[in-house]
Amino acid sequence: MSVIKVALLGFGTVGEGVYRTIQSHQKELKAVLGKNVEVVAVLIKNKEKKRDINSGVLITTDFEDIIELPHLDVVIEAITEKEPSFTYLKRALIKGYHIVTANKEMFSSHGRELIELAAKQKVSVGFEATVAGGVPIIQTLQQLLKVNNVYEIQGILNGTSNFILTEMREKKQSFFEALKLAQQNGYAEANPSNDINGFDAYFKLMVLSEIAFGEQPEQKYVKINGITDITSEQIEMAEKLGLHFKHIASIERKEDRLYASVIPTLVSKSHPFYHVEGVENAVHVKTDLVGGITLQGPGAGMFPTASAMIEDLVQVFQRHSTLGNSLKNKSIIKKEAKDQDISYWIVSNLRNHFSLSVITYYDQLSENVFLIKAKKSQLLQLCEQNDALISYPILGNYELKSEHEKEALQLLID
Structure with missing residues (x-):
């Protein structure tokens, strides 16, 4: 046989x-x-x-x-x-x-x-299993790229960090209590540094970048912040404002440049990531034709990753006659969609000499904390110019309703 x-x-x-x-x-x-x-x-x-x-x-x-x-x-x-x-x-x-x-x-x-x-x-x-466990994002992107032009990818790409943030919010645990539970459950390694500091998600984001855009940004231009400094108090304050902390990896093309980050992010109820909990992973892809699509599934554990590898085993034999593996060529990248999302960001430690001319809107919440409304690429340019900048974007539709909410947002970053 x-x-x-x-x-x-x-x-x-x-x-x-x-x-x-x-x-x-x-x-x-x-x-x-x-x-x-x-x-x-x-x-x-x-x-x-x-x-x-x-x-x-x-x-x-x-x-x-x-x-x-x-x-x-x-x-x-x-x-x-x-x-x-x-x-x-x-x-x-x-x-x-x-x-x-x-x-x-x-x-x-x-x-x-x-x-x-x-x-x-x-x-x-x-190589499906290199990104997002059991979520078939790589095959999806390769199918979309036959016609659609992908211009932005956002993802919860690390089940360990998502599990920790979920436990901190739902069970009022400290970061270290939630990390210990993740290790006990087999979701975190004895040395969880890559997970909690954002590098595991960064590696996965670079794989997606090659598939979608045919290149990767240099690591020195990618803002990578972990979740170790997020406190239970911040998470509780965010929830009162209808926001959840998530560790989001994202990349988008603007003109001839890629802007990428792996950072703690505030997510509103209108965004598909709001309800992504525990070790679940999710990827949201924005394209010029189909618009936005979201894939979600388990991202950590023995069988989600094994499932992706077994599906790959099948794929390598089924596509062998056509040699279907591919990464996109940089030379055929189309330009990004013109209408990019503008969202709120909470930032602190702005340098005095910095010009706010590129910002659509800003409100000074305190001496050192600003609420800014801008495109992601604009804020990542801010980060490049100011290493000390602390920033939390807000994903999804969100509008301030009162001065009390402004004060609460200030406390998230002060």
């Missing part, structure tokens, strides 16, 4: 989820692929650790044992950091194997190189 042979790199939370899903969904996989799928090898770090892996599967700490396997079809990578992941996957492509990866840090830096190499070798790359 014809079999698709898989080597699995890594057997942590995601790797084990992939293995267990392949074992439990053989009937479904055979129905769509016409073949059984068999994990023939697993690369691990520690041979002493007990794992529930069938006998007959090669379990090794040496990648050379994997790469030299005869008749291998696909390498599924579920390890972390840029290296040795990139080297392993590059060698797999050179050998003529399809690859599937969940490694957003590596892929944000080397995705284009891997896809171009795969095209030369006439194999495919699956």
Whole structure:
């Protein structure tokens, strides 16, 4: 019987989820692929650790044992950091194997190189799992880009930070209490730095940038702020104003430049992100034809990411004849839509010499706190000119109704 042979790199939370899903969904996989799928090898770090892996599967700490396997079809990578992941996957492509990866840090830096190499070798790359767990945003963007021009992407791309902010609001917990619970539930690593400081979301945003715009902004021009300074008091005050704190990654094109950020944001009830809670992820895409669409789903945990990788496994074989993986070419980017959103931002630490001429509206709430109404690109220019600037945008429709609300907004940032 014809079999698709898989080597699995890594057997942590995601790797084990992939293995267990392949074992439990053989009937479904055979129905769509016409073949059984068999994990023939697993690369691990520690041979002493007990794992529930069938006998007959090669379990090794040496990648050379994997790469030299005869008749291998696909390498599924579920390890972390840029290296040795990139080297392993590059060698797999050179050998003529399809690859599937969940490694957003590596892929944000080397995705284009891997896809171009795969095209030369006439194999495919699956990378849906690099962004937003079980939310199929990459395939959606690739379909939209056939006709639609995407001009802005906003996302809740990290389930850990969203879980923490939800727990702080709903259960009145401190940041550290909510983080500890996230770790106990397996949503946060022992070292959660990338999640809570915004870099995990940044890596994912750069993958989306390549797909939608064919390039990435330099990291030094991307404003990245974590959620560690948000207090329970701020969250409570925001809720009284009908706002929720969310950690939002966003990118938009204005003229010949990309503006990107990963920052704590206030979201009003009118915005689709307002009700995205716990470990859920969501992505809102704005285009010139279909308008705005939102995808939402689980973004953390064993099976959401494993689900994306298994779907990629199917896709790499179904699209193999057409070599359907692609990142957009910079040369064919269309200009952004003319009517960009203007929204409120609360800002403090403006330099005295700064000119407010680019701002549509501003109101001085206190000596150091301003309520500003402007386009995102304008405010990110402010941030570039003033590293000390503290800012919270408000997503969705929001209008101040009283002086009391102005005072409450001031307290969110003072």
